Amino acid sequence: MIRTPAFRFAGYYGAFYLLLGCFLPYFPQWLDGQGLSPEWIGWIVAAGMAGRTLVSPIGARWSDRAMRRRDPILAFAIGCVVVFGLHGASSLPWVLLVLSFLSGALVFGQIPVIDAFAIRSAKGGAFSFGPVRAFGSAMFIVANFVAGYLIDRLGTQSILAWLILAAGLLALAAAWLPEGRREEPHAKGKGHIRDLLIMLAGPLGLALLASAMVQAGHGFYYAFSAKAWSDQGLSGTAIGALWASGVLVEIAFLWLSGKGVLGRASPAVLLGVGAVGSILRWGLTALSPPLWALFALQSLHALTFAATYVGFLRFAADHVPDEHAALAQALNSALSGGLVMAAASAASGYFYAQLGAGGFAIMIIPAVCGLVAAVFLYRLKPLPGSQKID
Known part of the structure; x- marks a missing residue:
């Protein structure tokens, strides 16, 4: 049983989010511990998002064409071990900028590939995607607590040690994934690219815009x-x-995403709900409320992240052909976590220097843009051939 695809994907997601659960919240703190200014921290974090933008589509195209879908995931995971190991060699801002570009590319470049691989493997009732992905989120929580405790006890250098060890575990988990072997690679041709461009000019483009802006x-x-x-x-x-x-x-949202009202919600509705949650969350967090109120506002993460994430996954699963599945996810990753996120992260350094926690309110702007895109997507006629994912 432990060798079933569900356990292998859950093992990978668990290892990945043990890494991400430290990397996302605490890597800027590690940079702060190196004596860098808020402006430099913003630019270095933005460099990681830019790496995600440029490399994710390359890894996705490799996955769409590869005989074994596991290969690009394993290569990226091994690269993470090397790049995080190099972070301790220098505290020069320009060196860290380059390393951040590489680490962002290698860490986040795995997300669209593994999501497309796992969703495809789950189709036909092989396993339920929601609980498998939710296990990764549970490991994210473990990383949050344990890494936070280690920072209190050992200082910010414990962050880098965690990242190196977690990257090693991720490489082992990636090697344990199913091969995902294809009988033959997808045929290359201008027609496939033309079809993708047509989709980008229509509903796919709106779904990408809504997801990117909210995320x-x-x-x-x-x-x-x-x-x-x-x-x-x-x-x-x-x-x-x-x-x-x-x-x-x-x-909780991921676990229930295939059931009841959530299972029936259209991608546009999920994306729109995520946008509304984002407007509320960042506007109120900017007021520096007390701890109990911050916990209440954090519950909106179910909308700002999870609803938006599931909304685009559902759209791609329903309306994007298999030969473009990983690329569509990569375009979403490159925009939502790359290009647009890089701009938001770079601007955040300046807004934090000027406004402190009040800079959270600036994030209302992309959220409003995402809401407009979701409304336009909702107004389009539904496309035929929809399938549910759970």
Whole structure:
């Protein structure tokens, strides 16, 4: 049983989110511990998002064409071990900028490939995608708490040690994934690219825009929430608990995403709900509320991240052909976590320097843009051949 695809994918997602659960909230703190200014931290975090933008489509195209879907995932995971190991060699801002570009490319480049691989493997009732992915979110919580505790006890250098060890575990988990062997690679041709461009000019383009804008609203959160809350007087353990509380509601949403009302919700509705949640979350977090209120606001992560994430996954599964599945996910990753997120992260450094935690409010702007795109997507006629994913 332990060798079934569900366990192998769950093992990979678990290892990946053990890495990400430290990398997302605490890597900016590690940079702060190196003596860098908020402006430099913003640019270095943005470089990682830019790496995601440029490399994700390459890895996805490799996955769409490869005889074994596991190969690009394994290559990226091994690369993570090497690049995180190099972070301790220099504290020069320009060196860290380059390394951040590479680490962002290698870490986040895996997301669209593994999501497309797992969703395809889950089709036909082989296993339920939601609980498998939710296990990864549970490991994200473990990383939040344990890494936060280690920072309180050992300082920010413990962050880099965690990242190196987690990357090693991720490489082992990637090697344990099913091969995902194809009988033959997809045929190359201009017709396939033309079909993709036609989709981008229609509903796919709107779905990408809505997802990118809502997810990019997390830019300030990822780059400066730990520092802002630390400056507010919260301990590393409390900050880890705040991040973990957000992921707990994310887990619940993912677990229930294929059932009842959530299972019937259209992609446009999910994306729109995510946008509304984003407007509320960042606008109120900018007021530097007390700890109990921050926990309440973190529950909106179920909408700002999970609903948006499932909304685009559902759209891609329903309306994007298999030969473009990983590429569509990569385009979403390159935009939502790359290009737009990089701009938000870079701007966050300047807004944090000027406004402190008040800079959270700037993230309302992309959220409103995402809501407009979701409304336009909802107004389009539904496409035929829809399938549900759970």
